Amino acid sequence: MTDRLARRRQRLRARQADRFARMADQVHVHNPFYRSKWRAAGFDSPPTLDDLGGLPYTTKEDLAADQEANAPWGSNLTFPFDAYVRVHRTSGTTGRPLRWLDTPASWQWFLDCWLAVYEGAGVTPADRVFAAFGFGPFIGFWTAFEAAQQLGCLVQPGGHLSTEQRLHMMQDDGSTVLLSTPTYALRMLESARRLGIDLAGGDVERTIHAGEPGAGVPAVKQRLAAGFGVEVFDHAGATEVGAWGIPCGVGEHLHVLEDEFIVEWIDRETGAAREPLEAVAREAGGDDLGELVLTNLGRIGSPVVRYRTGDVARLCAAGCPCGRPTVYLDGGVIARADDMFIVRGVNVYPSAIDALIREAGGVAEYRATVRRRSQMAEVEVEIEPESGQDAGSVRNRVQDLFEERLSLRVPVRIAGSGALPRFELKADRFRFEEPSSPVD
Numbered sequence: 343m344t345d346r347l348a349r350r351r352q353r354l355r356a357r358q359a360d361r362f363a364r365m366a367d368q369v370h371v372h373n374p375f376y377r378s379k380w381r382a383a384g385f386d387s388p389p390t391l392d393d394l395g396g397l398p399y400t401t402k403e404d405l406a407a408d409q410e411a412n413a414p415w416g417s418n419l420t421f422p423f424d425a426y427v428r429v430h431r432t433s434g435t436t437g438r439p440l441r442w443l444d445t446p447a448s449w450q451w452f453l454d455c456w457l458a459v460y461e462g463a464g465v466t467p468a469d470r471v472f473a474a475f476g477f478g479p480f481i482g483f484w485t486a487f488e489a490a491q492q493l494g495c496l497v498q499p500g501g502h503l504s505t506e507q508r509l510h511m512m513q514d515d516g517s518t519v520l521l522s523t524p525t526y527a528l529r530m531l532e533s534a535r536r537l538g539i540d541l542a543g544g545d546v547e548r549t550i551h552a553g554e555p556g557a558g559v560p561a562v563k564q565r566l567a568a569g570f571g572v573e574v575f576d577h578a579g580a581t582e583v584g585a586w587g588i589p590c591g592v593g594e595h596l597h598v599l600e601d602e603f604i605v606e607w608i609d610r611e612t613g614a615a616r617e618p619l620e621a622v623a624r625e626a627g628g629d630d631l632g633e634l635v636l637t638n639l640g641r642i643g644s645p646v647v648r649y650r651t652g653d654v655a656r657l658c659a660a661g662c663p664c665g666r667p668t669v670y671l672d673g674g675v676i677a678r679a680d681d682m683f684i685v686r687g688v689n690v691y692p693s694a695i696d697a698l699i700r701e702a703g704g705v706a707e708y709r710a711t712v713r714r715r716s717q718m719a720e721v722e723v724e725i726e727p728e729s730g731q732d733a734g735s736v737r738n739r740v741q742d743l744f745e746e747r748l749s750l751r752v753p754v755r756i757a758g759s760g761a762l763p764r765f766e767l768k769a770d771r772f773r774f775e776e777p778s779s780p781v782d
């Protein structure tokens with residue numbers, strides 16, 4: 343680390359310590375959830391940043407149990423209920439949805455994080471930002487949209503339209519930025535091809551993707567970049583945590599917005615702290631993965647402290663070629679901890695399978711079935727070839743890549759055209775079948 347970078351890191355740490363102390367002072371006095379958690383861990387007075395490692399982790403299960411015990415809102419509230427003006431919900435993919443309340447100040451904090459995301463992606467007030475999603479209770483859509491408006495962009499809501507209508511609207515209104523999940527952007531490409539719309543020759547200059555790993559997967563990113571003729575940016579955030587992932591713009595990295603979040607990196611199994619990796623080459627250690635733990639510093643009304651995100655990634659120390667002084671994830675979020683499985687001794691995660699299927703090319707859609715048997719799992723894949731593709735050779739390419747990349751022989755079946763489901767938001771291509779009784 344250069345002296346200059348070290349000094350920037352010191353200043354960052356000082357700002358974090360100051361923000362953490364201000365947050366902890368209020369939370370320790372007024373927030374029943376964290377006050378009891380911290381007191382149980384021996385903190386009778388507000389902790390400082392130096393105490394962080396001694397504070398208990400917060401898990402989604404803790405928050406869900408608290409909302410159940412203190413229904414309906416839970417007790418992670420620093421202010422009287424009347425101070426809150428918005429409620430959103432998590433998607434509930436891993437259990438019952440959580441409710442999340444925000445005050446005007448914490449809502450603005452979330453938008454400010456998004457402004458940093460837009461800055462990282464090079465979005466300016468001159469841009470026209472198209473939001474390719476409907477506005478449900480999920481917080482990410484609203485915050486992305488409102489922040490774009492605050493930046494001064496022309497914002498274009500694209501909810502409750504067909505993919506074809508969205509494509510025409512983007513063309514007609516000269517959209518320059520597309521916000522969507524990676525999955526949906528791929529679907530737009532497929533539709534545009536079918537409709538004869540030339541996206542690469544259009545006005546869109548950049549796409550920003552969130553909601554699932556994907557935009558950090560090189561094969562997906564390249565496909566989107568070529569299909570739309572754009573720069574592709576990855577972002578990550580969560581309802582409970584905020585918008586924490588800043589696109590790098592130089593490498594396939596996602597920086598942590600450390601001005602607003604304290605990041606820790608831990609062993610998924612043991613919970614033990616890990617040191618960020620030193621400037622990692624992509625090829626070096628693909629399996630060197632850990633879970634991100636985040637503390638937000640500006641959402642005082644409903645904070646998370648040492649929150650186990652379930653996001654699995656490779657965290658690299660500061661020193662990215664882009665010049666940002668913050669730590670970063672090599673390849674973005676690689677997987678969700680719940681979605682990883684072991685097939686014949688090989689650690690497999692959905693984004694790795696997604697990457698090799700995209701790399702094979704010629705696949706319009708696919709579905710994977712994972713059958714878990716005690717510690718072991720079997721995986722089987724169905725693919726729907728793009729029209730005009732030779733199904734047999736697409737299947738062979740996919741099978742070969744499974745052997746090459748993961749050393750696995752995986753059965754690949756061909757599905758008829760349009761037989762597999764398409765997705766608008768987060769893809770649900772992986773079916774996990776648990777045995778009702780032990781098999782082996």
Ligand SMILES: [Zn+2]
Nearest residue numbers: 590595662664
């Ligand atoms: Zn960078």
